[in-house]
Amino acid sequence: MTRPRTLYEKIWDAHVVEQRPDGTCLIFIDRHLVHEVTSPQAFAGLRATGRTVRRPDLTLAVPDHNVPTTPRLDAAGNRLPIADVESAAQLAALEKNAPEFGIRYIDAVAPEQGIVHVVGPEQGFSLPGTTIVCGDSHTACHGGIGALAFGIGTSEVEHVLATQTLLLQPSKTMEVRVEGEVGPGVSAKDIILHITGVIGAAGGTGHVIEYTGSAIRALSVEGRLTVSNMAIEGGARAGLIAPDETTFAYLKGRPYAPKGADWDAAVAYWTSLATDPGATYDEIVVIDAADIAPSVTWGTSPEDVVPITGVVPAPDSFADPSKQTAAAKSLAYMGLEPGTRMQDVAIENIFIGSCTNSRIEDLRAAAAVIKGRHKADNVKWAIVVPGSGLVKAQAEAEGLDRIFTDAGLEWREPGCSACLAMNPDKVPAGERCASTSNRNFVGRQGPGARTHLVSPAMAAAAAVTGKLTDVRELMA
Template identity: 65%
Template sequence: MPAPVSGPRTLYDKIWDDHVVDIKEDGLALIYIDRHLVHEVTSPQAFEGLRNAGRAVRRPDCTLATVDHNVPTVSRKNFKSVDTFIAEPDSRAQCAAMEENVKEFGLTYFGLTDRRQGIVHIIGPEQGFTLPGITCVCGDSHTSTHGAFGSLAFGIGTSEVEHVLATQTLLQKKSKNMRITVDGELVEGVTSKDVILHIIGVIGTAGGTDSVIEYAGSVFRGFSMEARMSACNMSIEAGARAGMVAPDEVTFAYLRNRPLSPKGDAWDRAEKYWRTLQSDENAKFDIEIKIKAEDIPPTVTWGTSPQDVVAITGSVPDPTTMTDAGKRASAERSLVYMGLEPNVPMQEVKIDKVFIGSCTNSRIEDLRSAARIVLAAGPEAKVASNVHAMVVPGSGLIKQHAEAEGLDVVFKRAGFDWREAGCSMCLGMNPDQLAPGERCASTSNRNFEGRQGAGGRTHLVSPAMAAAAAMTGKLTDVRKFLGADAEAKIAAGPQLKLTSVYEFLNDPVLPSPKPESTTHASEPSALPPASSPSGVEKFVVVSGVAAPLHMENVDTDKIIPKQFLKTLKRTGLANALFFALRFDPKTGEKTDFILNRAPYDQAKILVCTGKNFGCGSSREHAAWSLNDFGIRCVIAPSFAEIFRNNSMQNGMLPVPIPEADCKALAEDAEAGVELAVDLEKQEIRRSNGKPAIPFTADPFRRHCLLNGLDDIALTLQRDTSIESFEQRRSEVWPWLDGFGYKGGKIPVAPPKQTKKNEW
């Protein structure tokens, strides 16, 4: 490990310092990645890149794969194969490719016949693959979930997935330190989901930009691990790179004896280290936010951004009262899309569907919380006649656990649809989707336009609030189902049997299998030299038509909707760019959107006047679609970090400049003025003779773009440094090698037969 840094440090500082393999003068660091989670949507192109370059997966023992985004959540009793089970061709192709890739490259895989299969951010913690003090990445923005364990966990794009598979490292620039402290006592009915929604409402979806958030205070200390995971999960919705909670006794109790957690002496050694993972007293945070717990109500979203929140007892806001023109325009657009009128009480908003699930809220604690509300509604209570409600457990193990406790019977008796594990309606890549105009109370993490289905309308809530909405048919204050009367109804109802997770965590996790094909691992001569082009087009000067876009928080769902993520290639996505804005959803005809109009349909540059361009998902497809359309440069006041990285990995240049300059360039674009973005001189020139606008670019990224260099080949030139780091890592943290064990099977207790409750 590098020499300890003197002076007080934050939790983020400590983990960052411990994982730096090499660092450049400009601050760009090569950091080591301890844990890599892989799923079927963001990995096919990464494996294809390895295959084409003749590269192996460097650390199969640090990689865990599953399928989750595309999988149907209908019963698997008659499952025979992916080919016969998944009807949608593109989804089937991605899942089949995942199965082939894990065989070829020798990776541990939880497939559809494995009861441990589930949402990638559920199974990592469940198995003990996620541990304090580690770096953890996945081609999914909600990797921030794992930060609940005191780890540095963040989402990456497909090119970075390939980089980690090949090198077990990433090139990263250190983020700012931000701390959000919530102290006091939460009021009745408030859960961790309400807390994080309230936080996002306070700081906005760009509030955590370029930062790693540490959550602190008595409220987070009092949260269970499952509650901490729910909060950290939505750090990305606050614009942050990652979210973290320092490990403590709650963390250690959760991890002890899980299949992939260290055992025996290794556990003692690991716990001793984990106890050092606290921010030092007097450690400096760049941003500090303090929130009083009693100020947080049961919360619901009203618009199409996670920052559009209001107390369930409140009303739909009135845009005419908003003084900021950008916010007013955004609110007006949101209300039109959501089909809401200003000042309507939130509890009068009727719903059509309820979704309890996703990597935010599909753990056993979430299901218990929802079931409790169903019981509190009374023994004969049913889901409202106008509502279709579904419950999707986060993993096969959680499903079995819930069934052993009788939770499934509670839900099914009330009329809920009880499903198999998967991402489901969170983003609707499988058949679980909203129809146009349908309104959903959802426990997921995003309420973007079309997120759960084209034209679908999403209100984000806690599991308890979702259950309350299901029973009443409209958004409802969960506190109506709490109190003495509710307790009496629960006591009079069926008595649930609480069971331990360890009754289900008894499957041995074997060492990573041998790759079925080893030709890619035995041809070092296939590695291209670092000075050769990688197939990424050089970016020196890009000039031509610039298209103006007057929007803030342009999310990746808006840039490219989910239906276009079902691809095994990086190309052919030009038509998908801003699809919902460019094409009428009813007729399929082109709209008057800016990129459909001449000359902007030939744009090389996009000038966005609103902040936080590219927020949301880690999908690199957003960059691919822009590139395919012909747009190689996006100019905006600020960018989401994952999008910024993804665009540069594809030979594109994101240029952050002041908002006033963006507005001036947008005016030029509207007047037909062409722009020239010169990366070598770091300036934007205007054909109307007005002064050029300077910008700055990261020196290393600038060098790579100017020369069209391959990040992976450059990193592999530092293989000696990586090997040296790995050797020291094995000496200091031996429990991180080989899934926490050295070969053979993990010792496990014999399987227990758990009987399902009979009522």
């Protein structure tokens, strides 16, 4: 009998093309997602060396980082020019590179366009048991459907385009087990924020994290994508959640997913990937779901998490001297005093979107809180950016767009938007944003912007009250 293996080990073993004497493996890549920001230099490299794309059929390109979220077509249906010259040049480069190298391409005005990590699963291009890469660290997202998916740099993008492989060392494994039932108002986002607070921003470095336990199993695919998306915020290059009936029901019938007899064969294979009884992980972290509250960040690292009922911590409350220094710098940047109740922090900006939280379930959760209410007067800017054109259409069919606009929020076109502020969607310096995105880094949402990471329902609650708010109080 073979040694019991984890889900990660099974996917890894199935993708080894060659093993080198030093343990480095040449790993086959099943899916390569490409966007406009991290690919131009890779295509230029191919061109300079006369190389081609080995497997254009396994590659899918879609612009997302740079696209404006304002309307892209005029009344007559003609494409509007992009005002930012550099953004326009990057989009034009992808639009030229994709056909030149024979790659599948979803253009900026296609109904399927969206954030690459929303589009992949939505199109059934991302599948369980596959290896997926993209020049973007939130590729970890696709682990939510049981794919070994991770972000790569531009040199690796070029390497995958040319060879459909990567040279990698196997990762260590970590199990994060969340057992029990979460309370009302606690979403997948709160689960992953809580986990990041527990393991720390470097806790998963060198590891692939498999999320297990009844609280994870109970999540929808959208929720699982949210959890795995932020594996990277805990330092892990990839997250994984074993594919199950929930995953299969989500994928069945999607455009690029297997059909007919192929589907049955695929499901049988995917089912066999679950971690074997008796398999071991290098590290195990166990979390009681009942301990997870609606959560919020106070600092400039995603590990800076407290329950919404908590207060801003004092730097000297941390044992580690380097964390004390970091916390003091974070508080200075964030303009917060130790001991301040998180619920007393006023918010001027709201961002609902990003590859973490822009799927239909996220928009439904935000809409449920905001329905029949209006944003507070001190909230100057509040935007809802659906993750893809298909999410947008679904939300509009359900009337969610009207709920947001009636409440004074703006309903935008799909893209990465204010998550990283490459397009015009930025938070002004010194102002706060309750954001459903994944990173509260210094300057992430614009120079000087102060980010508080929250769930969609919590962002909606903050929009209504104008300050960080315990969404449970609005649910009563």
